[in-house]
Amino acid sequence: MLFPHLNERQRRLMMGAEARILGHGGIRAVARAAQVSETTVRKGVDELEAGAEPLGRVRRPGGGRKRAAEVDPGLRPALLALVEPDMRGDPMSPLRWTTKSTRRLAGELTGRGHHISADTVADLLREEGFSLQANAKTLEGRRHPDRDARFCYINDRAKEHMGAGDPVISVDTKKKELVGQYKNGGREWHPKGLPAQVRTHDFLDRQGPGKAIPYGIYDIAANTGWVSVGTDHDTAAFAVASIRRWWQARGSRDYPRATRLLITADAGGSNGYRTRAWKTELAALAAETGLEITVCHMPPGTSKWNKIEHRLFSHISMNWRGRPLTSHDVIVNSIKATTTHTGLTVHAELDPSTYDTGIKVTDTDIDALPIHRHRFHGDWNYTLYPQRDDTAGVAEGLPPQSRAGGLRNPELTGMTEPALEVLVEQLSRRLDELREHGRSQQRGGDRIRARGAGAKDKLTAAHRVLATILYLRKLGTRDLIAQLFGVNASTITRAVHQVQPLLADHGYTVRPSTARFRTPADVTAFLATSRPTEIKSAC
Structure with missing residues (x-):
């Protein structure tokens, strides 16, 4: 209020007086409040303390050094x-x-x-509105088109299991930790000038304690954690062994009437959806416990939304921050001591067992598993039963022609049967024309033998169209489609190369299916349990 009525000298002296009253730090506080430099306030303080007459000087309006941006417009x-x-x-x-x-x-x-x-x-x-900025992790890269639908699917399965009193757990492997006098991120209160002394390099000492591999199981409903600290390798056998210990010690007691278990896990690592040993070990666990074990994998690139990451692992990291993990006992005890205001409790134990790597699981072993792949993204969502499902082997002894009889099912093609018939008829006619034209060019003249004589095609035009649709629907691999039609994979490849351009010329777009199959038996089991539904055309 007073500044507009004061000249330059009076303002400087007033700020100097205020700074003297405030004492230590007063110059900076007054300079910020008055939006002037600290040098100006300091001059006012010096003039007051000197007591000279007259105090300071007064510049003419517009006097003083001009700002650099005013002197240099460019x-x-x-x-x-x-x-x-x-x-x-x-x-x-x-x-x-x-x-x-x-x-x-x-x-x-x-x-x-x-x-x-x-x-x-x-x-x-x-x-100009600039400030020091760090990188912001906001770009998630390529998003799966069904990512949101998959989160909703996992959420629905979790609500269904918890509503029935069955356990729902989130599992994952925490970052591997070096055991010994190694630097650990974060800071902790210590006497000033006496930080914990650690190694200058984070190279693993082969003669030392080695490393620790914490594998966690977080019970979503009970808000409890279980961590097995391994010392060997992070394998599928180690992951399932940790789940087995949790079930024997806590799960079976907390859920005595449970008949099912839902596991939410990442898409990769020792519990990844492509890890065959993970499925075989879970099948053994299902047979031991009598539980139907359902696994729902998180979409790729979304592991940070797995419950265990921000409800268990983050609290463990904060609990031992700034503290060297000098031994396995220190790690186990630090994990045990982790709690939160919301009531989280954690149990931890050391697992000194040895887990071999490089174990091969053959196709025959996978085919023998009592596994049921869900209709919605069966490669990421599946259930392992205590005993083999009877429908899994329905088609084992049938010839390929019999297995392919139901491939026109709307749930496989994504089209109603009338729409499929029209499409097959249009493209089959065009395929026959192109095939005849190509053979005529190869012969260099008209046909000599009657149509139909000679070697028969391995796939009819209608089957080539149907095989291409199933392949573009991404129901399975090219080898699976070949098994369904009783031909080799090269024949399917040629069919796709012939039919796919015709689909594009006719303006048809085949949308991928959410169902995934690995063997013809999976397809047969899927069709055996299919329900008549209203299928909109996918083309």
Whole structure:
């Protein structure tokens, strides 16, 4: 309120008086409140303490040194050209691939004839709305088209199991930790100048305790955690052994009437959906416990949304931050001591067992598993039964022609049967025309033998169209489609190359299915339990 009525000297003396009253730190506080430099306030304090007459001087209006941006009108545009994004800035600037610090920017501007200091560069950048920024992890890369639907599917399965009193657990392997005097991230209160002494390099000491592999099981409903600290390898056998220990010690007691178990896991690692040993070990666990074990894998690239990450592992990391993990006992005890205000309790134990790597699981072993792949993304969602499902082997002894009889099912093709018949008829006619034209060019003349004589095609035109639709629906691999039609994979490849351009010419787009199959028996089991539904055309 007083500043507009005071001249320069009076303002300076007033700020100096206020700074003296505030004592230590008063100069900085007054300078920030008055939006002037600390030097100006300090001059006012010095003038008051000196007591000279007259106190200070008064400049004429407009006097004093002008701001650098006012003296040099081209300074601000030149600075913005250096710090703005590359597509809007100067593509030939030598600072394009270097750190744009205020010192580097000041040096570059000075070299172009704009004399400026690093502090003035910082002031100008703040005036233009710039600030020091770090990278922000927001770009998730390629998103799966069914990602949101898969989260909803996992959520529905979890609600269904918890509503029935069955356990739902989230599993994963925490980051491997070096055991010994190694630096651990974070800070912890210590006497000043006495930090914990650790190694200068994080190289594993082969003669030391080795490493620790914490595998966690988080019970979503009970808000409890179980961590097995392994010392050998992070394998599927180790992961399932940890789940087995949890069930024997806690799960069977907390859920005495449970008949099912739902596991949510990442898409990769020792519990990944492509890991065959994971499925075989779970099948053995299902046979031991009598539980129907359902596994729902998180979409690729979304492991941070797995419940165990932010409800268990994050609290463990905070609990032992800034503390060297000098032994396995320290790790186990630190995990045990992890709690939260919401009531989280954690049990931890050491698993010194040895788990071999490189174990091969053959196709025959996988085919013998009592596994049922769900209709919705069966490669990521599946159930392992205590005993083999009777429907799994329905088609084992049937010839390929009999197995292929139900492949026109709307749930496989994604089209109603009338729509499929029209499409097959149109493309079959066109395929026969193109095939006849190609053979005529090879012969160099008209047909000599009657149509139908000679070797028969392995696939009719209608079957080539149907095989291509099933392949584009991504129901399974090319080898699976070949088994369904009783031909080799090369025949399916040729069929796809022939039919796919015709689909594009006719404006048909085949949408991928959410169901995935691995063997003809999986397809037969799927059809055996299919329900008549209203299927919209996928083309």
